[in-house]
Amino acid sequence: MVAEPPKSVFYSDLCFGCGKNNSIGLKLKFKWDGKAVRTEFTPNRLHQGWAEVIHGGIITAVLDEAMAYAAGYEGIKCITATMQTRFKHPLSVGEPTIVTASVTRNARRLIETTAKMTLKDGTLIAECTAKQVAAGEARWEERPKKKSGEELK
Amino acid sequence: MATKPQKSIITTDMCFGCGKNNPLSLKLNFKWDGKTAKAKFTPNKFHQGFTGIVHGGVISTILDEAMGQAAYRAGIKCVTGTMLIRFKRPLSVGEPVIVTASVTKQVRRLVEIEAKMTLLDGTPVAEAQATEVIPSWKAESEE
Numbered sequence: 001m002v003a004e005p006p007k008s009v010f011y012s013d014l015c016f017g018c019g020k021n022n023s024i025g026l027k028l029k030f031k032w033d034g035k036a037v038r039t040e041f042t043p044n045r046l047h048q049g050w051a052e053v054i055h056g057g058i059i060t061a062v063l064d065e066a067m068a069y070a071a072g073y074e075g076i077k078c079i080t081a082t083m084q085t086r087f088k089h090p091l092s093v094g095e096p097t098i099v100t101a102s103v104t105r106n107a108r109r110l111i112e113t114t115a116k117m118t119l120k121d122g123t124l125i126a127e128c129t130a131k132q133v134a135a136g137e138a139r140w141e142e143r144p145k146k147k148s149g150e151e152l153k
Numbered sequence: 154m155a156t157k158p159q160k161s162i163i164t165t166d167m168c169f170g171c172g173k174n175n176p177l178s179l180k181l182n183f184k185w186d187g188k189t190a191k192a193k194f195t196p197n198k199f200h201q202g203f204t205g206i207v208h209g210g211v212i213s214t215i216l217d218e219a220m221g222q223a224a225y226r227a228g229i230k231c232v233t234g235t236m237l238i239r240f241k242r243p244l245s246v247g248e249p250v251i252v253t254a255s256v257t258k259q260v261r262r263l264v265e266i267e268a269k270m271t272l273l274d275g276t277p278v279a280e281a282q283a284t285e286v287i288p289s290w291k292a293e294s295e296e
Contacts, residue, residue, distance in 0.1 A: 009206060010204040010205075012202075014201055014204075015201060015202050015208065016199065016200055016202060016211050017202065017208060019201075023199065025199065046167065046169065046177045046178075048165055048167050048172070049169065049218075049221065050165065050230075050232070051163040051164065051165035051167075053162070053232065055168065055169040055170060055217070055218070056217045056233035056236065057170060057211075057214025057216075057217040057218060060217065061210020061211060061213060062210070063210075064208070064213065065202075065208075065210060068209075077203070079206070079209070079240070079243060080209040080238075081240055082237065082240065083209065083213065083237070084235065084236070084237045084238075085235065086234070086235045087232070087233050087236075
């Protein structure tokens, strides 16, 4: 569990997961359908671990980002306390994936989230569950380089 | 390059964690003392999630890489099966950390590995436990 969760956290356009101005970032863009966030992600050769196989850390980072967004759309900014990822199938360079995430439990400061990554044919690549700690109310207009409500339903 | 196997378990200098020729890479450089893989890392602004706080996914990547390296140095080539990360303290951009990892158990194709990340003064930042698998496709694609 996080020892001292920050009282407030702020969005950054340099975020490794979604920052538009992060030259090394994953530049993920999420859509929210009222229940879950969804994005498509195609890893490239710079995301490898073993040759041609995508690094488990990159997959984890994508899932972590997706879960943070799911909580964000539910109105909570939170930081990850524990996260368990189960890898089901190796992902190759260039294989497009679909990532979804949602909040499964929202008990004041403690938020539970889940995420999964599949290939387009539904093959499960990895799934993840996490416990997160709330660190303030999510207000999308604070987000840099994005118009207010741009991605809200 | 010759016909590359679709699923290989071959090292590459393009690895996101340690690859010297990957411009995005974390360029982690591990030392091995015969038991533990150890590296020092200082996150920069491109590794943040929320402003000034290092992304949990980047911390996970470092721990995953450390565990992969520990197994590799111990003579085992494996891929991550499940990985549990416990974050102990938010890490700020610019704070140097020490990452260590070692294999704790191996039963046939299953390898258990632990890793931790601390500040230089020993303050825990995150811990990881993973069960890794020596993939069955290794034999076909071995270099």
